[in-house]
Amino acid sequence: MIIANRLADGVVVFLDPGEKWDPSIDSGQLIDGDTEAERLLAVAKRHEAECRVVDPTLIEVEIQNGQPRPTAMREAIRAFGPTVRTDLTEV
Protein backbone atom coordinates (compact mmCIF):
# COMPACT_ATOMS: atom_id res chain seq x y z
CA MET A 1 0.00 0.00 0.00
CA ILE A 2 1.14 3.55 -0.48
CA ILE A 3 1.13 5.89 2.49
CA ALA A 4 1.78 9.64 2.64
CA ASN A 5 0.96 12.78 4.60
CA ARG A 6 -1.48 15.24 3.09
CA LEU A 7 0.32 18.49 2.44
CA ALA A 8 -2.25 20.95 3.76
CA ASP A 9 -3.06 19.28 7.05
CA GLY A 10 -0.42 16.59 7.51
CA VAL A 11 -3.04 13.84 7.91
CA VAL A 12 -1.80 10.33 7.16
CA VAL A 13 -3.45 9.08 3.98
CA PHE A 14 -3.44 5.95 1.80
CA LEU A 15 -3.71 5.75 -1.97
CA ASP A 16 -7.07 4.23 -2.80
CA PRO A 17 -8.24 2.29 -5.89
CA GLY A 18 -9.46 5.52 -7.50
CA GLU A 19 -5.95 7.00 -7.11
CA LYS A 20 -7.29 9.36 -4.49
CA TRP A 21 -6.01 9.70 -0.96
CA ASP A 22 -8.05 8.37 1.96
CA PRO A 23 -7.30 8.71 5.68
CA SER A 24 -8.59 5.24 6.38
CA ILE A 25 -6.29 2.29 5.72
CA ASP A 26 -9.36 0.16 5.05
CA SER A 27 -9.90 2.15 1.85
CA GLY A 28 -6.31 1.83 0.70
CA GLN A 29 -5.44 0.00 -2.50
CA LEU A 30 -3.68 -3.30 -1.80
CA ILE A 31 -0.80 -3.65 -4.24
CA ASP A 32 0.45 -6.94 -5.62
CA GLY A 33 3.76 -7.22 -7.42
CA ASP A 34 6.58 -4.87 -8.27
CA THR A 35 5.22 -3.56 -11.56
CA GLU A 36 2.00 -2.36 -10.00
CA ALA A 37 3.93 -0.94 -7.05
CA GLU A 38 6.22 1.02 -9.36
CA ARG A 39 3.34 2.37 -11.36
CA LEU A 40 1.35 3.52 -8.37
CA LEU A 41 4.40 5.00 -6.66
CA ALA A 42 4.95 7.08 -9.81
CA VAL A 43 1.34 8.25 -9.56
CA ALA A 44 1.91 9.15 -5.93
CA LYS A 45 5.09 11.06 -6.74
CA ARG A 46 3.16 13.00 -9.33
CA HIS A 47 0.64 13.90 -6.67
CA GLU A 48 3.53 15.04 -4.50
CA ALA A 49 4.75 17.31 -7.32
CA GLU A 50 1.18 18.58 -7.56
CA CYS A 51 1.36 19.52 -3.89
CA ARG A 52 -1.35 17.22 -2.67
CA VAL A 53 0.78 14.95 -0.48
CA VAL A 54 4.28 14.78 0.96
CA ASP A 55 6.71 11.87 1.05
CA PRO A 56 4.67 8.98 -0.44
CA THR A 57 6.19 5.59 0.38
CA LEU A 58 5.41 1.98 -0.33
CA ILE A 59 4.76 -0.01 2.84
CA GLU A 60 4.10 -3.64 3.58
CA VAL A 61 0.71 -4.60 4.88
CA GLU A 62 -0.86 -7.89 5.87
CA ILE A 63 -4.51 -8.77 6.31
CA GLN A 64 -5.48 -9.46 9.90
CA ASN A 65 -9.09 -10.32 10.62
CA GLY A 66 -10.07 -8.99 7.22
CA GLN A 67 -8.43 -5.63 7.90
CA PRO A 68 -5.20 -4.36 6.32
CA ARG A 69 -2.52 -3.73 8.89
CA PRO A 70 1.03 -2.41 8.27
CA THR A 71 3.66 -4.95 9.27
CA ALA A 72 6.05 -2.31 10.61
CA MET A 73 5.09 -0.83 13.97
CA ARG A 74 5.99 2.66 12.82
CA GLU A 75 3.49 2.51 9.96
CA ALA A 76 0.87 0.85 12.17
CA ILE A 77 1.19 3.78 14.56
CA ARG A 78 0.70 6.15 11.64
CA ALA A 79 -2.36 4.21 10.49
CA PHE A 80 -4.03 3.74 13.86
CA GLY A 81 -2.61 6.42 16.13
CA PRO A 82 -0.26 6.37 19.12
CA THR A 83 -0.32 3.23 21.25
CA VAL A 84 -0.34 5.29 24.42
CA ARG A 85 -3.26 7.57 23.82
CA THR A 86 -5.86 5.38 22.21
CA ASP A 87 -8.44 8.11 22.73
CA LEU A 88 -6.59 10.23 20.20
CA THR A 89 -7.31 8.18 17.11
CA GLU A 90 -10.63 10.01 16.84
CA VAL A 91 -10.46 13.73 16.14
Added chain:
Amino acid sequence: MYRYDEFDARFVNERVAQFRRQVKRRLAGELTEDQFRPLRLMNGLYLQLHAYMLRVNVPYGTLSSKQMRKFAHIARTYDRNFGHFTTRQNIQYNWIKLEETPDILQHLADVEVTAIQSSGNCVRNITADQYAGRAKDELADPRVYCEVLRQYSFLHPEFSYLPRKFKIAVTGSPNDRAAVAVHDIGLRMHKNQQGEIGFEVLVGGGLGRTPYIGQTIRKWLAPEHLLSYVEAILRVYNMLGRRDNIHKARIKIIVNQMGIDKYRELVDKEWEATKDGALKVPEEEIRRINAYFAPPQYERLGDATDLLQRQRAADRAFDRWARGNVVEHKVPGYAIVNVSLKAPGKAPGDITADKMDAVADLADRYSFGEIRVSHRQNLVLVDVKQADLHALWRELTALELATPNLGLLSDIICCPGLDFCSLANARSIPIAQDISQAFTDLDELQKIGQFTINISGCMNACGHHHVGHIGILGVDKRGEEFFQLTLGGSSDQHASLGDRLGPGLPQADVPAAIRKIVDTYLVIRQHNERFLDTYRRVGIEPFKGAVYGSETQAA
Protein backbone atom coordinates in the same frame (compact mmCIF):
# COMPACT_ATOMS: atom_id res chain seq x y z
CA MET B 1 9.49 38.98 32.72
CA TYR B 2 10.59 40.21 29.33
CA ARG B 3 7.99 42.23 27.48
CA TYR B 4 8.19 42.94 23.81
CA ASP B 5 9.01 46.49 22.93
CA GLU B 6 7.79 48.02 19.68
CA PHE B 7 10.68 46.54 17.76
CA ASP B 8 10.10 43.01 19.03
CA ALA B 9 6.36 43.14 18.36
CA ARG B 10 6.81 44.42 14.83
CA PHE B 11 9.57 41.90 14.14
CA VAL B 12 7.51 38.93 15.26
CA ASN B 13 4.36 40.03 13.46
CA GLU B 14 6.29 40.58 10.25
CA ARG B 15 7.78 37.11 10.61
CA VAL B 16 4.30 35.59 10.91
CA ALA B 17 3.14 37.50 7.83
CA GLN B 18 6.19 36.30 5.96
CA PHE B 19 5.54 32.71 6.92
CA ARG B 20 1.90 33.07 5.93
CA ARG B 21 3.06 34.05 2.44
CA GLN B 22 5.51 31.15 2.37
CA VAL B 23 2.76 28.67 3.30
CA LYS B 24 0.50 30.09 0.60
CA ARG B 25 3.25 29.64 -1.96
CA ARG B 26 3.87 26.10 -0.80
CA LEU B 27 0.20 25.14 -1.00
CA ALA B 28 -0.01 26.71 -4.45
CA GLY B 29 2.97 24.68 -5.59
CA GLU B 30 5.32 27.63 -6.02
CA LEU B 31 7.73 26.12 -3.47
CA THR B 32 8.82 22.50 -3.42
CA GLU B 33 9.09 20.59 -0.18
CA ASP B 34 12.90 20.81 -0.37
CA GLN B 35 12.70 24.58 -0.70
CA PHE B 36 10.04 24.94 1.95
CA ARG B 37 11.43 22.57 4.56
CA PRO B 38 14.18 24.84 5.96
CA LEU B 39 11.71 27.71 6.05
CA ARG B 40 9.10 25.82 8.00
CA LEU B 41 11.72 24.34 10.33
CA MET B 42 12.91 27.82 11.21
CA ASN B 43 9.33 28.40 12.37
CA GLY B 44 9.33 25.24 14.44
CA LEU B 45 7.15 23.11 12.16
CA TYR B 46 8.08 19.47 11.60
CA LEU B 47 6.34 16.84 9.52
CA GLN B 48 6.02 13.88 11.87
CA LEU B 49 4.29 10.51 12.02
CA HIS B 50 0.73 11.69 12.44
CA ALA B 51 0.69 15.23 11.12
CA TYR B 52 2.74 18.38 11.45
CA MET B 53 4.29 18.95 14.84
CA LEU B 54 4.77 22.48 16.08
CA ARG B 55 7.43 23.29 18.65
CA VAL B 56 6.89 26.58 20.44
CA ASN B 57 9.62 28.35 22.37
CA VAL B 58 9.35 29.03 26.04
CA PRO B 59 12.38 31.32 26.34
CA TYR B 60 14.54 30.23 29.27
CA GLY B 61 11.52 28.32 30.56
CA THR B 62 9.54 31.37 31.66
CA LEU B 63 5.82 31.78 30.92
CA SER B 64 3.06 34.11 32.01
CA SER B 65 -0.37 32.76 32.92
CA LYS B 66 -1.71 34.57 29.84
CA GLN B 67 0.72 32.68 27.63
CA MET B 68 -0.16 29.37 29.27
CA ARG B 69 -3.84 30.05 28.58
CA LYS B 70 -2.95 30.67 24.97
CA PHE B 71 -1.17 27.30 24.91
CA ALA B 72 -4.40 25.75 26.18
CA HIS B 73 -6.38 27.57 23.51
CA ILE B 74 -4.07 26.28 20.77
CA ALA B 75 -4.33 22.73 22.13
CA ARG B 76 -8.10 22.94 22.19
CA THR B 77 -8.69 24.74 18.91
CA TYR B 78 -5.98 23.40 16.65
CA ASP B 79 -4.80 20.16 18.22
CA ARG B 80 -6.14 17.34 20.38
CA ASN B 81 -6.49 19.00 23.74
CA PHE B 82 -3.02 18.48 25.09
CA GLY B 83 0.56 19.60 24.71
CA HIS B 84 3.95 18.15 25.59
CA PHE B 85 6.67 20.00 27.51
CA THR B 86 10.13 19.05 26.28
CA THR B 87 13.66 18.59 27.57
CA ARG B 88 14.53 22.05 26.21
CA GLN B 89 11.76 23.85 28.07
CA ASN B 90 9.59 24.12 24.96
CA ILE B 91 6.06 22.92 24.20
CA GLN B 92 5.09 20.64 21.33
CA TYR B 93 1.79 19.98 19.58
CA ASN B 94 1.40 16.82 17.48
CA TRP B 95 -1.63 17.26 15.20
CA ILE B 96 -1.05 20.61 13.59
CA LYS B 97 -2.25 21.47 10.08
CA LEU B 98 0.10 23.42 7.84
CA GLU B 99 -2.71 25.62 6.56
CA GLU B 100 -3.62 26.64 10.12
CA THR B 101 -0.06 27.28 11.27
CA PRO B 102 0.09 30.97 10.30
CA ASP B 103 -3.04 31.58 12.40
CA ILE B 104 -1.52 29.66 15.30
CA LEU B 105 1.68 31.68 15.06
CA GLN B 106 -0.36 34.90 15.04
CA HIS B 107 -2.21 33.82 18.17
CA LEU B 108 1.13 33.16 19.81
CA ALA B 109 2.57 36.46 18.60
CA ASP B 110 -0.40 38.22 20.20
CA VAL B 111 0.88 37.06 23.60
CA GLU B 112 4.56 37.58 22.77
CA VAL B 113 5.39 33.95 22.09
CA THR B 114 7.12 32.57 18.99
CA ALA B 115 8.24 29.36 17.38
CA ILE B 116 11.10 31.14 15.61
CA GLN B 117 14.22 29.00 15.51
CA SER B 118 12.77 26.30 17.74
CA SER B 119 14.02 24.03 14.97
CA GLY B 120 16.42 24.25 12.06
CA ASN B 121 20.15 24.70 11.75
CA CYS B 122 20.36 27.79 13.86
CA VAL B 123 20.59 28.86 17.48
CA ARG B 124 17.69 27.20 19.29
CA ASN B 125 15.84 28.09 22.48
CA ILE B 126 18.34 29.22 25.08
CA THR B 127 17.55 27.39 28.29
CA ALA B 128 18.19 28.17 31.93
CA ASP B 129 17.67 26.85 35.43
CA GLN B 130 13.94 26.57 36.18
CA TYR B 131 14.45 28.30 39.54
CA ALA B 132 16.26 31.25 37.95
CA GLY B 133 15.92 34.46 39.91
CA ARG B 134 14.55 32.68 42.98
CA ALA B 135 17.00 30.00 44.07
CA LYS B 136 18.99 30.55 47.23
CA ASP B 137 22.13 29.12 45.70
CA GLU B 138 22.18 31.49 42.73
CA LEU B 139 24.82 34.16 42.00
CA ALA B 140 22.52 36.13 39.70
CA ASP B 141 19.52 35.57 37.47
CA PRO B 142 20.81 33.89 34.30
CA ARG B 143 17.75 34.84 32.26
CA VAL B 144 18.90 38.36 31.48
CA TYR B 145 21.85 36.88 29.61
CA CYS B 146 19.60 34.33 27.91
CA GLU B 147 17.46 37.24 26.69
CA VAL B 148 20.52 39.14 25.44
CA LEU B 149 21.59 36.05 23.50
CA ARG B 150 18.07 35.45 22.23
CA GLN B 151 17.76 38.95 20.79
CA TYR B 152 21.17 38.59 19.23
CA SER B 153 20.54 35.19 17.67
CA PHE B 154 16.97 35.61 16.36
CA LEU B 155 17.18 35.67 12.57
CA HIS B 156 20.85 36.51 12.69
CA PRO B 157 21.62 36.41 8.96
CA GLU B 158 25.13 35.03 9.34
CA PHE B 159 24.00 32.13 11.53
CA SER B 160 20.70 31.13 9.95
CA TYR B 161 22.24 28.22 8.06
CA LEU B 162 24.70 26.68 10.47
CA PRO B 163 26.01 23.18 9.73
CA ARG B 164 23.52 21.92 12.30
CA LYS B 165 21.39 22.94 15.28
CA PHE B 166 23.04 24.92 18.07
CA LYS B 167 21.96 24.76 21.68
CA ILE B 168 22.99 27.09 24.49
CA ALA B 169 22.20 26.78 28.20
CA VAL B 170 22.99 29.10 31.09
CA THR B 171 23.19 28.44 34.83
CA GLY B 172 23.36 31.15 37.47
CA SER B 173 23.99 28.66 40.24
CA PRO B 174 26.97 26.42 40.93
CA ASN B 175 24.38 23.64 41.27
CA ASP B 176 23.73 23.17 37.61
CA ARG B 177 20.06 22.46 36.97
CA ALA B 178 20.31 23.46 33.30
CA ALA B 179 22.60 20.67 32.06
CA VAL B 180 25.07 23.18 30.62
CA ALA B 181 27.83 20.57 30.28
CA VAL B 182 25.94 18.78 27.53
CA HIS B 183 25.15 21.79 25.36
CA ASP B 184 26.96 23.20 22.34
CA ILE B 185 27.75 26.23 24.48
CA GLY B 186 27.27 26.08 28.23
CA LEU B 187 27.60 29.18 30.38
CA ARG B 188 28.32 28.83 34.08
CA MET B 189 28.23 31.92 36.21
CA HIS B 190 31.27 32.54 38.40
CA LYS B 191 32.68 35.42 40.35
CA ASN B 192 36.24 36.47 39.55
CA GLN B 193 38.76 37.52 42.16
CA GLN B 194 37.32 41.02 42.19
CA GLY B 195 33.91 39.54 43.00
CA GLU B 196 32.52 40.43 39.59
CA ILE B 197 30.07 38.10 37.93
CA GLY B 198 31.12 36.50 34.66
CA PHE B 199 30.92 33.20 32.83
CA GLU B 200 32.92 30.06 32.50
CA VAL B 201 32.32 29.12 28.87
CA LEU B 202 32.03 25.45 27.96
CA VAL B 203 31.91 24.31 24.38
CA GLY B 204 31.36 21.08 22.48
CA GLY B 205 29.03 19.27 24.85
CA GLY B 206 26.18 17.26 23.43
CA LEU B 207 24.31 13.98 23.45
CA GLY B 208 22.90 12.10 20.46
CA ARG B 209 24.87 9.48 18.61
CA THR B 210 28.25 10.74 19.83
CA PRO B 211 27.87 12.20 23.31
CA TYR B 212 30.50 14.50 24.82
CA ILE B 213 30.84 16.51 27.99
CA GLY B 214 31.57 20.15 27.18
CA GLN B 215 35.09 21.46 27.72
CA THR B 216 36.08 24.79 29.19
CA ILE B 217 37.16 27.13 26.42
CA ARG B 218 37.38 30.13 28.71
CA LYS B 219 37.51 30.21 32.50
CA TRP B 220 35.96 33.64 32.97
CA LEU B 221 34.27 35.94 30.50
CA ALA B 222 33.01 39.39 31.42
CA PRO B 223 29.31 39.91 30.57
CA GLU B 224 30.12 42.82 28.27
CA HIS B 225 31.97 40.35 26.01
CA LEU B 226 29.22 37.73 26.00
CA LEU B 227 28.00 38.43 22.47
CA SER B 228 31.34 38.99 20.80
CA TYR B 229 32.77 35.82 22.31
CA VAL B 230 29.74 33.66 21.51
CA GLU B 231 29.84 35.09 18.00
CA ALA B 232 33.48 34.11 17.64
CA ILE B 233 32.62 30.54 18.67
CA LEU B 234 29.70 30.47 16.22
CA ARG B 235 31.73 31.95 13.40
CA VAL B 236 34.54 29.40 13.73
CA TYR B 237 31.94 26.62 13.89
CA ASN B 238 30.06 27.99 10.91
CA MET B 239 33.25 28.01 8.86
CA LEU B 240 34.72 24.68 9.94
CA GLY B 241 31.75 22.54 10.95
CA ARG B 242 31.10 19.64 8.63
CA ARG B 243 28.25 19.86 6.17
CA ASP B 244 28.85 16.57 4.39
CA ASN B 245 27.48 14.28 7.07
CA ILE B 246 24.51 15.15 9.26
CA HIS B 247 25.84 12.91 12.02
CA LYS B 248 29.17 14.71 12.18
CA ALA B 249 27.97 18.26 11.84
CA ARG B 250 27.65 19.47 15.45
CA ILE B 251 30.29 21.64 17.09
CA LYS B 252 31.19 18.82 19.48
CA ILE B 253 32.66 16.89 16.55
CA ILE B 254 35.15 19.52 15.45
CA VAL B 255 36.01 20.57 19.00
CA ASN B 256 36.89 17.02 19.91
CA GLN B 257 38.61 16.35 16.62
CA MET B 258 40.99 19.30 16.73
CA GLY B 259 41.13 19.54 20.51
CA ILE B 260 39.91 22.32 22.76
CA ASP B 261 43.25 24.18 22.71
CA LYS B 262 43.22 24.51 18.95
CA TYR B 263 39.58 25.51 18.91
CA ARG B 264 40.28 28.12 21.57
CA GLU B 265 43.14 29.47 19.50
CA LEU B 266 40.88 29.92 16.50
CA VAL B 267 38.14 31.52 18.57
CA ASP B 268 40.54 33.91 20.32
CA LYS B 269 41.98 34.97 16.99
CA GLU B 270 38.51 35.76 15.70
CA TRP B 271 37.57 37.42 18.97
CA GLU B 272 40.60 39.72 19.06
CA ALA B 273 39.22 41.47 16.03
CA THR B 274 35.73 41.96 17.39
CA LYS B 275 35.80 42.06 21.18
CA ASP B 276 35.81 45.81 21.52
CA GLY B 277 33.52 46.47 18.61
CA ALA B 278 29.81 46.85 18.09
CA LEU B 279 28.88 43.73 20.04
CA LYS B 280 30.12 44.99 23.36
CA VAL B 281 27.08 44.77 25.62
CA PRO B 282 26.77 48.05 27.50
CA GLU B 283 26.12 47.95 31.21
CA GLU B 284 22.97 50.00 30.75
CA GLU B 285 21.58 47.48 28.24
CA ILE B 286 22.06 44.68 30.73
CA ARG B 287 20.37 46.86 33.36
CA ARG B 288 17.51 47.67 30.97
CA ILE B 289 16.83 44.03 30.22
CA ASN B 290 17.41 43.08 33.84
CA ALA B 291 14.59 45.41 34.80
CA TYR B 292 12.18 43.09 33.01
CA PHE B 293 13.25 40.31 35.34
CA ALA B 294 12.74 42.35 38.46
CA PRO B 295 11.22 40.18 41.15
CA PRO B 296 7.58 40.73 42.06
CA GLN B 297 6.38 42.85 44.95
CA TYR B 298 6.96 40.41 47.74
CA GLU B 299 5.24 40.95 51.05
CA ARG B 300 7.44 41.33 54.05
CA LEU B 301 6.83 37.95 55.60
CA GLY B 302 8.46 36.08 58.36
CA ASP B 303 9.66 32.60 57.82
CA ALA B 304 6.61 30.35 58.14
CA THR B 305 8.50 27.22 59.05
CA ASP B 306 6.64 26.76 62.34
CA LEU B 307 3.25 26.79 60.66
CA LEU B 308 4.55 24.43 58.00
CA GLN B 309 5.94 22.01 60.57
CA ARG B 310 2.54 21.83 62.23
CA GLN B 311 0.75 21.28 58.94
CA ARG B 312 3.22 18.64 57.89
CA ALA B 313 2.98 16.83 61.19
CA ALA B 314 -0.79 16.74 60.83
CA ASP B 315 -0.88 15.46 57.26
CA ARG B 316 1.44 12.72 56.03
CA ALA B 317 0.64 13.24 52.39
CA PHE B 318 1.25 16.98 52.61
CA ASP B 319 4.48 16.31 54.46
CA ARG B 320 5.70 14.04 51.67
CA TRP B 321 4.90 16.60 49.02
CA ALA B 322 6.44 19.48 50.95
CA ARG B 323 9.61 17.48 51.50
CA GLY B 324 9.88 16.39 47.89
CA ASN B 325 8.42 19.03 45.60
CA VAL B 326 8.96 22.27 47.51
CA VAL B 327 12.31 24.04 47.28
CA GLU B 328 13.72 26.84 49.39
CA HIS B 329 13.20 30.38 48.08
CA LYS B 330 15.70 33.16 48.63
CA VAL B 331 13.02 35.45 50.08
CA PRO B 332 11.79 34.63 53.60
CA GLY B 333 8.20 33.46 53.75
CA TYR B 334 8.17 32.23 50.14
CA ALA B 335 8.76 28.87 48.50
CA ILE B 336 9.34 27.33 45.07
CA VAL B 337 6.74 24.71 44.15
CA ASN B 338 7.29 22.00 41.58
CA VAL B 339 4.13 20.99 39.72
CA SER B 340 4.60 17.35 38.76
CA LEU B 341 3.62 16.21 35.29
CA LYS B 342 4.69 12.69 36.27
CA ALA B 343 1.67 10.99 37.79
CA PRO B 344 2.08 7.20 37.55
CA GLY B 345 1.07 5.91 34.15
CA LYS B 346 1.06 9.34 32.52
CA ALA B 347 3.27 10.34 29.60
CA PRO B 348 6.02 12.54 31.13
CA GLY B 349 5.65 16.19 30.19
CA ASP B 350 2.14 15.86 28.78
CA ILE B 351 -0.62 18.10 30.07
CA THR B 352 -4.22 18.60 28.92
CA ALA B 353 -5.63 21.94 27.81
CA ASP B 354 -7.89 22.04 30.87
CA LYS B 355 -4.97 21.49 33.20
CA MET B 356 -2.96 24.17 31.44
CA ASP B 357 -5.79 26.57 32.21
CA ALA B 358 -5.92 25.33 35.79
CA VAL B 359 -2.17 25.88 36.24
CA ALA B 360 -2.52 29.39 34.78
CA ASP B 361 -5.25 30.05 37.30
CA LEU B 362 -3.12 28.73 40.16
CA ALA B 363 -0.22 30.88 38.99
CA ASP B 364 -2.42 33.96 39.12
CA ARG B 365 -3.71 33.19 42.58
CA TYR B 366 -0.58 31.84 44.21
CA SER B 367 2.48 32.95 42.28
CA PHE B 368 2.22 36.38 40.67
CA GLY B 369 1.04 34.90 37.37
CA GLU B 370 4.36 33.32 36.40
CA ILE B 371 5.07 29.70 35.50
CA ARG B 372 8.38 28.01 34.74
CA VAL B 373 9.03 24.98 32.56
CA SER B 374 11.78 22.63 33.67
CA HIS B 375 13.88 20.66 31.19
CA ARG B 376 12.92 17.74 33.43
CA GLN B 377 9.42 18.13 31.98
CA ASN B 378 7.68 19.50 35.05
CA LEU B 379 6.24 22.95 35.71
CA VAL B 380 7.21 25.28 38.54
CA LEU B 381 5.46 28.03 40.48
CA VAL B 382 8.35 30.03 41.85
CA ASP B 383 6.83 32.56 44.23
CA VAL B 384 4.38 30.79 46.51
CA LYS B 385 3.89 31.98 50.08
CA GLN B 386 4.82 29.31 52.58
CA ALA B 387 1.52 30.03 54.29
CA ASP B 388 -0.31 29.12 51.06
CA LEU B 389 1.48 25.82 50.46
CA HIS B 390 -1.13 23.61 52.06
CA ALA B 391 -4.01 25.20 50.13
CA LEU B 392 -2.07 25.02 46.87
CA TRP B 393 -1.19 21.40 47.51
CA ARG B 394 -4.88 20.52 47.95
CA GLU B 395 -5.70 22.14 44.60
CA LEU B 396 -2.79 20.46 42.83
CA THR B 397 -3.77 17.10 44.28
CA ALA B 398 -7.29 17.46 42.88
CA LEU B 399 -5.68 18.08 39.48
CA GLU B 400 -3.31 15.09 39.78
CA LEU B 401 -0.39 17.51 39.60
CA ALA B 402 0.99 16.84 43.07
CA THR B 403 2.78 13.50 42.73
CA PRO B 404 5.53 13.90 45.34
CA ASN B 405 8.27 12.37 43.20
CA LEU B 406 10.49 15.26 42.19
CA GLY B 407 13.98 13.95 41.50
CA LEU B 408 12.90 10.45 42.48
CA LEU B 409 12.75 7.31 40.41
CA SER B 410 9.31 7.91 38.89
CA ASP B 411 10.14 11.52 37.91
CA ILE B 412 11.14 10.15 34.54
CA ILE B 413 12.38 12.18 31.60
CA CYS B 414 11.06 10.70 28.38
CA CYS B 415 11.00 11.72 24.74
CA PRO B 416 7.79 11.25 22.70
CA GLY B 417 9.31 8.22 20.96
CA LEU B 418 7.88 6.11 18.18
CA ASP B 419 4.31 6.88 19.18
CA PHE B 420 4.84 10.39 17.82
CA CYS B 421 8.26 10.89 16.30
CA SER B 422 9.37 9.87 12.83
CA LEU B 423 12.99 9.64 13.94
CA ALA B 424 12.33 7.05 16.64
CA ASN B 425 13.22 3.37 16.56
CA ALA B 426 11.13 2.37 19.54
CA ARG B 427 8.35 3.59 21.75
CA SER B 428 9.54 5.30 24.91
CA ILE B 429 6.34 6.40 26.65
CA PRO B 430 5.09 2.86 27.43
CA ILE B 431 8.42 2.16 29.17
CA ALA B 432 8.01 5.28 31.30
CA GLN B 433 4.45 4.26 32.13
CA ASP B 434 5.47 0.70 33.02
CA ILE B 435 8.28 1.87 35.29
CA SER B 436 6.26 4.57 37.03
CA GLN B 437 3.47 2.08 37.65
CA ALA B 438 5.92 -0.47 39.05
CA PHE B 439 7.17 2.07 41.61
CA THR B 440 4.12 3.75 43.07
CA ASP B 441 4.91 3.17 46.75
CA LEU B 442 5.83 6.65 47.94
CA ASP B 443 7.71 5.39 50.99
CA GLU B 444 9.78 3.19 48.77
CA LEU B 445 10.49 6.04 46.35
CA GLN B 446 11.68 8.19 49.22
CA LYS B 447 13.81 5.35 50.58
CA ILE B 448 15.45 4.88 47.18
CA GLY B 449 16.17 8.59 47.13
CA GLN B 450 17.53 10.77 44.33
CA PHE B 451 17.28 8.78 41.14
CA THR B 452 16.94 9.95 37.55
CA ILE B 453 15.72 7.75 34.73
CA ASN B 454 15.95 9.14 31.21
CA ILE B 455 14.36 7.40 28.24
CA SER B 456 15.06 8.02 24.54
CA GLY B 457 13.33 6.28 21.66
CA CYS B 458 16.38 6.56 19.41
CA MET B 459 20.02 7.58 19.30
CA ASN B 460 19.14 11.25 18.90
CA ALA B 461 18.77 11.19 22.67
CA CYS B 462 16.06 13.80 23.09
CA GLY B 463 15.31 12.06 26.38
CA HIS B 464 18.94 12.74 27.44
CA HIS B 465 19.44 9.09 28.29
CA HIS B 466 23.24 9.47 28.35
CA VAL B 467 23.01 11.66 31.44
CA GLY B 468 20.43 9.71 33.42
CA HIS B 469 21.47 7.82 36.53
CA ILE B 470 19.79 5.10 34.53
CA GLY B 471 19.47 5.78 30.83
CA ILE B 472 17.22 3.74 28.58
CA LEU B 473 17.68 3.73 24.82
CA GLY B 474 15.11 2.15 22.54
CA VAL B 475 16.54 0.26 19.58
CA ASP B 476 15.03 -1.72 16.75
CA LYS B 477 16.39 -5.24 16.33
CA ARG B 478 14.88 -6.96 13.30
CA GLY B 479 11.56 -5.21 13.76
CA GLU B 480 11.35 -5.79 17.52
CA GLU B 481 11.78 -3.16 20.21
CA PHE B 482 14.71 -3.64 22.59
CA PHE B 483 15.96 -1.37 25.31
CA GLN B 484 19.58 -0.79 26.24
CA LEU B 485 20.34 0.44 29.70
CA THR B 486 23.17 2.75 30.72
CA LEU B 487 24.20 3.51 34.28
CA GLY B 488 25.94 6.39 35.99
CA GLY B 489 25.10 9.42 33.87
CA SER B 490 24.63 12.88 35.31
CA SER B 491 23.86 16.30 33.83
CA ASP B 492 24.85 18.49 36.77
CA GLN B 493 28.14 20.26 37.54
CA HIS B 494 29.80 16.82 37.88
CA ALA B 495 28.48 15.66 34.55
CA SER B 496 29.16 12.17 33.31
CA LEU B 497 27.98 9.93 30.50
CA GLY B 498 26.34 6.61 31.38
CA ASP B 499 28.04 3.26 30.84
CA ARG B 500 26.33 0.57 28.82
CA LEU B 501 25.02 -2.18 31.06
CA GLY B 502 24.63 -4.96 28.53
CA PRO B 503 22.58 -6.27 25.60
CA GLY B 504 19.16 -4.76 24.90
CA LEU B 505 16.21 -6.06 26.89
CA PRO B 506 12.71 -6.69 25.58
CA GLN B 507 10.09 -4.20 26.75
CA ALA B 508 8.50 -6.59 29.20
CA ASP B 509 11.81 -7.09 31.04
CA VAL B 510 12.65 -3.45 31.63
CA PRO B 511 10.71 -2.74 34.85
CA ALA B 512 12.09 -5.93 36.40
CA ALA B 513 15.62 -4.89 35.42
CA ILE B 514 15.12 -1.52 37.09
CA ARG B 515 13.85 -3.34 40.16
CA LYS B 516 16.97 -5.56 40.23
CA ILE B 517 19.24 -2.53 39.90
CA VAL B 518 17.40 -0.74 42.71
CA ASP B 519 17.46 -3.79 44.97
CA THR B 520 21.19 -4.21 44.41
CA TYR B 521 21.78 -0.55 45.19
CA LEU B 522 19.76 -0.72 48.40
CA VAL B 523 21.84 -3.64 49.61
CA ILE B 524 25.25 -2.16 48.90
CA ARG B 525 24.72 1.55 49.48
CA GLN B 526 26.57 3.19 52.35
CA HIS B 527 25.37 6.01 54.58
CA ASN B 528 22.27 6.58 52.48
CA GLU B 529 24.39 7.70 49.53
CA ARG B 530 22.55 8.34 46.25
CA PHE B 531 22.39 5.60 43.64
CA LEU B 532 24.75 7.63 41.47
CA ASP B 533 27.35 7.75 44.23
CA THR B 534 27.05 4.03 44.91
CA TYR B 535 27.54 3.40 41.21
CA ARG B 536 30.58 5.65 41.08
CA ARG B 537 32.01 3.88 44.08
CA VAL B 538 31.42 0.24 43.06
CA GLY B 539 31.23 0.30 39.27
CA ILE B 540 28.96 -1.58 36.93
CA GLU B 541 29.66 -5.23 37.78
CA PRO B 542 27.22 -5.71 40.66
CA PHE B 543 24.40 -4.25 38.57
CA LYS B 544 25.38 -6.17 35.47
CA GLY B 545 25.32 -9.34 37.50
CA ALA B 546 21.94 -8.51 38.98
CA VAL B 547 20.27 -7.86 35.64
CA TYR B 548 21.98 -10.39 33.39
CA GLY B 549 23.05 -12.96 35.94
CA SER B 550 26.61 -14.32 36.17
CA GLU B 551 28.25 -17.74 36.19
CA THR B 552 29.24 -17.36 39.80
CA GLN B 553 25.71 -16.54 40.90
CA ALA B 554 23.46 -19.31 42.12
CA ALA B 555 20.44 -19.85 39.88
